[in-house]
Amino acid sequence: xxxxxxxxxxxxxxxxxxxxxxxxxxxxxxxxxxxxxxxxxxxxxxxxxxxxxxxxxxxxxxxxxxxxxxxxxxxxxxxxxxxxxxxxxxxxxxxxxxxxxxxxxxxxxxxxxxxxxxxxxxxxxxxxxxxxxxxxxxxxxxxxxxxxxxxxxxxxxxxxxxxxxxxxxxxxxxxxxxxxxxxxxxxxxxxxxxxxxxxxxxxxxxxxxxxxxxxxxxxxxxxxxxxxxxxxxxxxxxxxxxxxxxxxxxxxxxxxxxxxxxxxxxxxxxxxxxxxxxxxxxxx
Amino acid sequence: xxxxxxxxxxxxxxxxxxxxxxxxxxxxxxxxxxxxxxxxxxxxxxxxxxxxxxxxxxxxxxxxxxxxxxxxxxxxxxxxxxxxxxxxxxxxxxxxxxxxxxxxxxxxxxxxxxxxxxxxxxxxxxxxxxxxxxxxxxxxxxxxxxxxxxxxxxxxxxxxxxxxxxxxxxxxxxxxxxxxxxxxxxxxxxxxxxxxxxxxxxxxxxxxxxxxxxxxxxxxxxxxxxxxxxxxxxxxxxxxxxxxxxxxxxxxxxxxxxxxxxxxxxxxxxxxxxxxxxxxxxxxxxxxxxxxxxxxxxxxxxxxxxxxxxxxxxxxxxxxxxxxxxxxxxxxxxxxxxxxxxxxxxxx
Numbered sequence: 001x002x003x004x005x006x007x008x009x010x011x012x013x014x015x016x017x018x019x020x021x022x023x024x025x026x027x028x029x030x031x032x033x034x035x036x037x038x039x040x041x042x043x044x045x046x047x048x049x050x051x052x053x054x055x056x057x058x059x060x061x062x063x064x065x066x067x068x069x070x071x072x073x074x075x076x077x078x079x080x081x082x083x084x085x086x087x088x089x090x091x092x093x094x095x096x097x098x099x100x101x102x103x104x105x106x107x108x109x110x111x112x113x114x115x116x117x118x119x120x121x122x123x124x125x126x127x128x129x130x131x132x133x134x135x136x137x138x139x140x141x142x143x144x145x146x147x148x149x150x151x152x153x154x155x156x157x158x159x160x161x162x163x164x165x166x167x168x169x170x171x172x173x174x175x176x177x178x179x180x181x182x183x184x185x186x187x188x189x190x191x192x193x194x195x196x197x198x199x200x201x202x203x204x205x206x207x208x209x210x211x212x213x214x215x216x217x218x219x220x221x222x223x224x225x226x227x228x229x230x231x232x233x234x235x236x237x238x239x240x241x242x243x244x245x246x247x248x249x250x251x252x253x254x255x256x257x258x259x260x261x262x263x264x265x266x267x268x269x270x271x272x273x274x275x276x277x278x279x280x281x282x283x284x
Numbered sequence: 285x286x287x288x289x290x291x292x293x294x295x296x297x298x299x300x301x302x303x304x305x306x307x308x309x310x311x312x313x314x315x316x317x318x319x320x321x322x323x324x325x326x327x328x329x330x331x332x333x334x335x336x337x338x339x340x341x342x343x344x345x346x347x348x349x350x351x352x353x354x355x356x357x358x359x360x361x362x363x364x365x366x367x368x369x370x371x372x373x374x375x376x377x378x379x380x381x382x383x384x385x386x387x388x389x390x391x392x393x394x395x396x397x398x399x400x401x402x403x404x405x406x407x408x409x410x411x412x413x414x415x416x417x418x419x420x421x422x423x424x425x426x427x428x429x430x431x432x433x434x435x436x437x438x439x440x441x442x443x444x445x446x447x448x449x450x451x452x453x454x455x456x457x458x459x460x461x462x463x464x465x466x467x468x469x470x471x472x473x474x475x476x477x478x479x480x481x482x483x484x485x486x487x488x489x490x491x492x493x494x495x496x497x498x499x500x501x502x503x504x505x506x507x508x509x510x511x512x513x514x515x516x517x518x519x520x521x522x523x524x525x526x527x528x529x530x531x532x533x534x535x536x537x538x539x540x541x542x543x544x545x546x547x548x549x550x551x552x553x554x555x556x557x558x559x560x561x562x563x564x565x566x567x568x569x570x571x572x573x574x575x576x577x578x579x580x581x582x583x584x585x586x587x588x589x590x591x592x593x594x595x596x597x598x599x600x601x602x603x604x605x606x607x608x609x610x611x612x613x614x615x616x617x618x619x620x621x622x623x624x625x626x627x628x629x630x631x632x
Contacts, residue, residue, distance in 0.1 A: 011399040018403025026415040120505055120576040124512050124547070125569050128554060128562060135555050222405040229408040230513055234551075241408060245517075253415060261406035 023254030085162035093170035292581030321350035363542035387461025515544025
């Protein structure tokens with residue numbers, strides 16, 4: 001228990017400091033010159049402002065408004081989009097993996113060969129396709145699937161769009177992990193004992209696959225975050241990253257980054273703990 | 285082996301064709317962009333004006349000033365591909381040196397370092413680069429001037445886009461190197477008296493190269509996507525010309541005609557003049573896919589080397605299981621080996 005606290009504590013503090021340092025990074029450059037003093041000043045100023053976080057304000061026109069708790073609505077929206085999309089991606093990838101594992105080897109090979117092609121599609125391309133698709137559908141049927149220009153927050157479509165690329169990445173990783181898992185002796189044993197394929201996969205193999213999937217898929221979160229940003233920008237969604245983009249003050253950038261970092265770190269940590277508990281192995 | 289892999293070859297070929305074609309076009313036609321502003325039918329009547337669709341002007345249509353998109357794409361290819369290659373190479377060489385040194389001389393990356401570097405994962409890299417680069421790349425709208433000249437801006441952008449990825453890649457390479465040093469054959473080489481530098485060059489690097497190649501291609505894809513994002517945020521390679529115009533909407537133009545500029549400056553036309561932003565985006569897709577195909581082909585050829593050897597061993601095995609038994613079927617399987625053993629015995 002103490003080990004666990006230490007393990008995550010050190011990492012949390014280190015990452016926290018890292019985010020602070022990165023947040024002040026735009027202050028390092030004065031035009032093109034390196035400005036170490038300016039960087040230090042900015043860092044200290046940001047930290048001081050963060051200490052008195054209740055007094056932080058943002059500006060619309062000439063009016064100043066307090067940043068909190070207003071900012072949390074933006075944060076919530078972004079986080080809901082991000083995690084719903086990731087969960088959706090995880091589940092659909094798991095389903096697809098299950099179906100693929102049931103297929104005969106020949107098809108499996110073909111799918112494995114072909115799947116890599118789609119995962120590197122740039123997110124901008126997918127967003128453009130969705131936009132064109134929505135417009136085309138509107139022209140044909142005069143039903144507006146999503147109101148992209150609306151101010152109110154929409155959920156279904158952004159989550160779906162955001163989950164496409166992570167789902168493909170998850171799918172590839174899961175297929176790889178499950179295939180490796182399938183060659184282990186315990187699977188053979190379970191098969192000889194007559195455990196059915198579905199139960200074998202979801203009860204026994206899934207448990208052991210959770211941890212490797214975690215290691216391979218940590219970068220997916222980062223990838224999805226940058227997708228989320230571009231999506232918020234293109235679709236004009238009122239999420240926190242777009243907010244950081246439109247209000248480019250130094251402290252807001254740091255605050256936004258920290259607010260994103262804390263929940264993502266906690267959820268990743270929880271997933272890791274869960275995976276370790278279930279597979280009875282310890283990572284790192 | 286590698287040169288026979290069809291996927292690897294296809295990917296490389298597409299990249300070379302685009303890049304080479306672009307350079308050739310500059311040399312042969314001096315970056316000439318044909319312009320068709322008015323379109324007349326056979327009787328000489330005006331039927332349409334720019335922007336013209338791809339079906340009216342082959343192959344890709346024109347932008348709103350009537351400049352043909354195809355030539356713009358060709359001209360832009362060398363900038364986009366060239367810069368991306370340059371940035372990916374710089375990322376790799378810096379991280380390689382730093383990663384190998386830290387992987388060789390220090391223990392496993394400590395929790396503190398990896399935590400610090402992990403912080404990178406919680407900030408969208410495009411947003412961070414945007415904030416750093418904006419001051420330099422964006423033209424000052426009020427004065428209509430840049431603070432720095434084209435080459436300064438370009439170099440600054442290359443350095444920043446390199447630097448944002450170096451920490452993560454360094455940790456990755458450092459961990460790779462460190463895990464190679466733990467292998468038992470390295471232990472063997474050490475016992476035999478190899479110096480650290482010699483072991484590094486003779487035993488570590490050959491195993492590190494394939495990984496480096498894979499990381500390099502992944503970084504290349506990363507850079508392309510980063511350029512695309514920055515383009516969408518109206519930061520174009522080498523600088524953005526910015527004309528604030530409250531009536532007609534602000535206008536952003538790229539200094540060079542590279543692709544992300546073509547996309548960023550025209551993305552809002554997507555609903556009505558779909559092809560203008562879509563065609564550069566499609567070219568980005570083509571380039572990224574061909575890098576990915578190259579990567580996949582490379583991975584396959586790496587695995588293939590192992591797979592082939594295994595197959596050959598199997599073939600030898602099957603010859604011993606003939607059905608029609610004849611006198612010739614009986615021979616010593618280990619004939620060569622036993623001969624070798626004999627020779628060894630003689631030598632002793």
